[in-house]
Structures are given as C-alpha cells and as structure tokens.
Amino acid sequence: MKTRRSLLLALGIAVSLSMAVPASATQQPTIPAESAAQIETEGTGTADDAVGGGEAEKDTVDSTDSSSQTVPQTLDNTEPVAGTEDGDAVPTPTQEPTPSVTATPEPSVAPTDEPEVTEEWFRAEDGRWQYLVGGEPLKDTVLKDTVQDGSDQVFYFDASGYLATGLYNITDKTQFKGLDGESFALGLYGFETEGQDPRQDGLGAMVTNDWMFSEQGNSWHWLTETGLEDNTGKDGWQQIDEKWYYLNGAGQAAADKTGWQQIDEDWYFLNADGTVDSAKDGWQQVSEGKWLYAQDGKGEIRTGWQEISGKWYFLKDDGTRDTGKTGIQTINGAQYYVNSDGSLKKNTTVDQDGMRYVLGADGKVQKSYKPVKEQWMRNSTGWWYQREDGTYPKNCWEKIGGRLYSFDANGYMRSGGWYLEKGTWYYLESSGAAKEGWLLLGDTWYYLQPGTGEMLTGWQKVNGTRYYMNGSGAMLTGWQNIGGTWYYMNGSGAMLTGWQLINGTWYYMNGSGAMQIGWQRIGGIWYYLDGSGAMVTGWHLINGAWYYMDGSGHMLTGWQLIGG
Known part of the structure; x- marks a missing residue:
C-alpha cells in the first residue's frame, strides 16, 4: 500500500484564504458554512485538479457578498481617506499596529488533508x-x-x-x-x-x-x-x-547444428536440444581423418603424435591426421615403425632406406644398422661368424643355418668333442655344430636335447619309448635296478613292459616297466612270480598251502588230472 498526497491542493486552499481576509483585521472573520463545505468538497480532487481548485476557491471567497461577513465597525488608529465616502473608505493605519497572538486570521473550519490515494x-x-x-x-x-x-x-x-x-x-x-x-x-x-x-x-x-x-x-x-x-x-x-x-538474423535456430560443432576456437558435441553432451570423453573422430580430444563434451585439437585406441597418429594443426607419417618415425624421443593404419610393428626386423631396424615387443627400435652379408670368416686363429649388422657373436651360443654353435670370448667357434658349460655337457662336432639327438661314441649311446644340445641323464622318453641314461649320459640296457626297482631294457635301450621271455624265463613288468613278484592277476588269471620275478609252474607251497600252476603259469582250481 502506498499513499500520495496532493501538495498543490493544500497550497491552493492556503492562498485563497490569505487573500480573502484584510491584512489589518483585528477581529477574526467568520466564513459562511457553505464556503467551507465547498473547499472540503474540492479537496478530494487529483493533483492536477487541485491546482485549478485553488484558484477557483480564491475566486469564490473573493466574490462572496459582504453582507454575509461580519466586518469590524471601527478600526484602531485609522481615519477616512480624503475624497472618499465613509462607507467606501479603505482604512489606512496611521501607525503600525501591535500584533497580538490572535491577530492571525484563521478560517472558522480548518482545512483537512487530501484523502489518501x-x-x-x-x-x-x-x-x-x-x-x-x-x-x-x-x-x-x-x-x-x-x-x-x-x-x-x-x-x-x-x-x-x-x-x-x-x-x-x-x-x-x-x-x-x-x-x-x-x-x-x-x-x-x-x-x-x-x-x-x-x-x-x-x-x-x-x-x-x-x-x-x-x-x-x-x-x-x-x-x-x-x-x-x-x-x-x-x-x-x-x-x-x-x-x-x-x-539467423531473425533469431531462429538452425536445426542441423548437432554433433561436433566448432564455436569460436572451441569444439562442442551438441545434442538436438542444444545441450553439450558431457558423456563425450577421450578421443573422438569428428570427420574422416579429423580427431579431437574431448572432456565433458568439450573438444580440443591436439597436434603431433597422439596414441588413439592403441594406434599412433600424427595430427596436424587442424586435428587431421598426416597420413604421410608412416614407416620409421620418432615418437617421444624413440623410434618406431608405424603402419599405414597407425599400428606399430613389433618383434620383427624391417628395412627402410638401406637401413635395417630391429623392433622390440613394444615396437621400439632396439638397434639399426646398414646390413652386410652374413658369412663365416676365417683367419689364422680360427673360425668366426659375421652377422648382417657387421658384428660377430662372442662368449655365447648362436644358431646359424639351423645349427647351434658356441663361440668363445674372442668370438672364435669352439669345436672337437665334449664341452662343459655351467655344469652341462655338450658335444661339438668337428664342424663346430652342437650335436643334437642320439649320439653313438664307440659302443655307447647318448641322447642330447634337441634344440639345445644338452646331454641328458635319467629317464627320458624319446619318440614314445622310455630309456634310462646313467649319470654319465650313457644309455643302459638289460636288467637295471633303479631306485630299488628292477627294470629291463632291451639291446636298443628301450624299457620293456608286460610279459617278457628273458633267457628262457617269463617275467612280468607293469605299465611303468617295474618287474612284478608274488601273486598277480593278469587278464583275469592268477599267476605266481617268485622273488626273482620268474613265473613258476607245477606244484608250489606258498604260505603253507599247495597250488598247482600249469605250463603257462595259470593257477588251476577244481578237479585236475595231474601226471595221469
């Protein structure tokens, strides 16, 4: 609620009242009741009306008939002015009247404030x-x-x-x-x-x-x-x-501005409603060959070598890929071989511009060189081997032409018989190549691990057959007690299993080649093998009981005609 008052209306009333009363009056005039009512009534007008109302009130008061006013009959210290009639004379004071407290004329009805608007x-x-x-x-x-x-x-x-x-x-x-x-x-x-x-x-x-x-x-x-x-x-x-x-100029929005859009210097991925898709993170392909790196839907152009989904791309200033950046390239201080699709070659050797590059498991170039012819070289000291990079092996094993060779600390090839290295025996042929597989020296067979040339000992399975080599690597034949168990290897060193007739006697070896003794149920038939493993026949007292085994060693039961 606000209240405004018309100051102009109040000012108009005050002016009209001051003009209607003689300045020298010693008695307060009485204003007729109807005039007072008129002021009060007009006091309800607007501010603009109040300005006109004040003048009208002045006119009203001035034009009021004198008979309706009470005028003093005498005025102190006044006298008629010459040339006028008594009734028409305007009293003129001969001296300044002494103002009294009651000298200020007031209307008989005090004006009220304008009603609140x-x-x-x-x-x-x-x-x-x-x-x-x-x-x-x-x-x-x-x-x-x-x-x-x-x-x-x-x-x-x-x-x-x-x-x-x-x-x-x-x-x-x-x-x-x-x-x-x-x-x-x-x-x-x-x-x-x-x-x-x-x-x-x-x-x-x-x-x-x-x-x-x-x-x-x-x-x-x-x-x-x-x-x-x-x-x-x-x-x-x-x-x-x-x-x-x-x-556009009319403020209408284009409907096709969705997806990746460049706004000033920045890129944003916009949904159909104009919002930024904050789910767009990481590398984003804006168009064919053009990439942006996005965070919360805002993309930025990154330049130079960038790894994207496991592949390497060289991006130009506008974010497009430089497809010419393939082959051997330097990325973050290291050399790699980049394929045309951005992937890296790994674990291989590549040639470029007359140079050969050896790539590791991570694709990084391990070494590079200008290749030369690989070949055996010989001087007065011995044989050595020149690699394609111009170096030669030394103090190591190297596979050349599918065969293993051992080279000493000076790079010369070793050869000529048994060679012990770090507790393992190898046999080097006169050509220097390490022997692999079966080796016959005199009457003794040895077995050297294929691929490494290491001499093997103990049980070995070769082409599905088990053999046993002693601590010197020699293959064993005949009866062998190994770890408290008897085994039988034939003349070729093969371990035998099942029924075996050895020197006119039958023996039985289980699936592991171990000779069996005592009662054995084989193929549903009972046999008895004595302490030497020999199969028995005829009558035998075993643990206080007599048993009869026929000529095949089968234990017989029931009525049998024996010796008749």
Whole structure:
C-alpha cells in the first residue's frame, strides 16, 4: 500500500484564504458554512485538479457578498481617506499596529488533508495481477516498483489493466508510458513469464540483458539493458541458458547444428536440444581423418603424435591426421615403425632406406644398422661368424643355418668333442655344430636335447619309448635296478613292459616297466612270480598251502588230472 498526497491542493486552499481576509483585521472573520463545505468538497480532487481548485476557491471567497461577513465597525488608529465616502473608505493605519497572538486570521473550519490515494497490487479471480491506484487498475502504463528483495523492477500493464508477461511489440507511445508520464522507445520488450507473485519472484518484471524465446515466432530475442530488443550482432553461435544455438538474423535456430560443432576456437558435441553432451570423453573422430580430444563434451585439437585406441597418429594443426607419417618415425624421443593404419610393428626386423631396424615387443627400435652379408670368416686363429649388422657373436651360443654353435670370448667357434658349460655337457662336432639327438661314441649311446644340445641323464622318453641314461649320459640296457626297482631294457635301450621271455624265463613288468613278484592277476588269471620275478609252474607251497600252476603259469582250481 502506498499513499500520495496532493501538495498543490493544500497550497491552493492556503492562498485563497490569505487573500480573502484584510491584512489589518483585528477581529477574526467568520466564513459562511457553505464556503467551507465547498473547499472540503474540492479537496478530494487529483493533483492536477487541485491546482485549478485553488484558484477557483480564491475566486469564490473573493466574490462572496459582504453582507454575509461580519466586518469590524471601527478600526484602531485609522481615519477616512480624503475624497472618499465613509462607507467606501479603505482604512489606512496611521501607525503600525501591535500584533497580538490572535491577530492571525484563521478560517472558522480548518482545512483537512487530501484523502489518501491508495496504490496496491491486486490479484484478480482469474489469477492475473493488476496494480490499483485509487481503486482503479493501471492500463497501458509502465510501473517502476521496488519488490521484496529490494530491487527496482519495471512492470507493464496492458490495455485491459493486467500485468504483461512474455514478449510485447509496442507500436504506440500512448500504450507505453510511465505512471509519471515518462516515455519509452517503441519496439519489442519482454516480461518475465515465470513466477507466481511479482512482488516476490519477479513475475512480469521487464527482462534486460538476457535472451527471451518467442514460441509463436520460434525465435530468440536479445533484450538490452533498457529492455528493448536489439538482435544486432546476435546471429551465429549464441549460448543461452547453458545451451548453444546457431541463430539467423531473425533469431531462429538452425536445426542441423548437432554433433561436433566448432564455436569460436572451441569444439562442442551438441545434442538436438542444444545441450553439450558431457558423456563425450577421450578421443573422438569428428570427420574422416579429423580427431579431437574431448572432456565433458568439450573438444580440443591436439597436434603431433597422439596414441588413439592403441594406434599412433600424427595430427596436424587442424586435428587431421598426416597420413604421410608412416614407416620409421620418432615418437617421444624413440623410434618406431608405424603402419599405414597407425599400428606399430613389433618383434620383427624391417628395412627402410638401406637401413635395417630391429623392433622390440613394444615396437621400439632396439638397434639399426646398414646390413652386410652374413658369412663365416676365417683367419689364422680360427673360425668366426659375421652377422648382417657387421658384428660377430662372442662368449655365447648362436644358431646359424639351423645349427647351434658356441663361440668363445674372442668370438672364435669352439669345436672337437665334449664341452662343459655351467655344469652341462655338450658335444661339438668337428664342424663346430652342437650335436643334437642320439649320439653313438664307440659302443655307447647318448641322447642330447634337441634344440639345445644338452646331454641328458635319467629317464627320458624319446619318440614314445622310455630309456634310462646313467649319470654319465650313457644309455643302459638289460636288467637295471633303479631306485630299488628292477627294470629291463632291451639291446636298443628301450624299457620293456608286460610279459617278457628273458633267457628262457617269463617275467612280468607293469605299465611303468617295474618287474612284478608274488601273486598277480593278469587278464583275469592268477599267476605266481617268485622273488626273482620268474613265473613258476607245477606244484608250489606258498604260505603253507599247495597250488598247482600249469605250463603257462595259470593257477588251476577244481578237479585236475595231474601226471595221469
């Protein structure tokens, strides 16, 4: 609620009263009752009416008939003026009268203050807001008001007297004037559409320095600090409420500006509604051969060598891949061989520009050289081998032409018989190649591990057959007690299993080659093998009981005709 008073009305009343009373009166005049009522009545006008009402009151008081006033019959210290009639004489004081407390004339009815003109917000039954002044709603008027948060806001009330919301195109100044007569420029203005109460949440407040969307025109409008629309320079990319739109001169957004878009110097991945897709992280391919590195949907161009999904690409200043960067390339201070698809060659050897490059498990170049012919070389000391890189093996084993050779600390090939290295025996032929597989020296067989040439001992399985080599590597034959168990190896050293007739006697070796003794059930038939492993036949007393085994060693049961 606001109250405004008409100072002009009060001023008009005071002037009219001072002019209606003689300055030298010693007696307070009495104003007729009807004149006082007239002042009081006119005091209810507007400020503009009050200015005219004051003059009218003066005229009214001045024109009042003298018979209705009580005029003093005598005036102290006055005398008639020559040339006038007594009744018409204007009294002129011969000396200054001494003012008394009661000398100031006052109206018999004191003027009252102008009645309060109320101003207030009002919500109509349909929920729309109005602003009432003296009970009447403002229409076609701009109101400046201080709201609850202390801010000064501008509101507009349309021709129907309701608070305006949304966009309004003002074409007539008479429709858009301030309450105090202030004029505003014509054009498009916007007023806040969100909220419930203009006094509290800004509903209907004039929008300034912000964008506003027109559903009807499907367009955006920039409202300046005065509230007036001005889309000058507001075409192209614009960020509105954390969304990006590509606007034409009319403020309409282009519908095809989605996906990766370059805005000024930055790149963003835009959804159909203009929001940035924050899920876009890491390397993103914008177009064929063009890459961006994204974080929360914002992409940046990175240049030089970049690893993307396990492949290496050399990116130019515009983010496109330099497809010419293949073959041997230096990346982060190391050399690699880059394939045409960006992958790296690994664990191999490649030739480029007359040079040979050895690549490790990570693709990094381990060494490079200008290749020469690989060949055996000989001098007065012995044989050595020249590699393709010009170096030669020394103090190591090297496989050359599919055979293993041992070289001493000076790089010369070893040869000629048994060679012990780190507790392991090898046999080197006269050619220097290490012997692998079976080796017969005199009457003794040895077995050397294929691939390494190491001499083997103990049980060995060769081509599915088990053999036993003693501590010297010699292959054993015949009966052998190994670890407290008897085994039999034939003349070729092969371990035997199952029934074996050895020197006219039958023996039985299980699947592991171990000779068996005592009762044995073999193929559903019982046999008895004595302590030497020999199969018995005929009558035998075993643990106090007599048994009879036929000529095949089968234990017989039931009635048997023996010796008959």
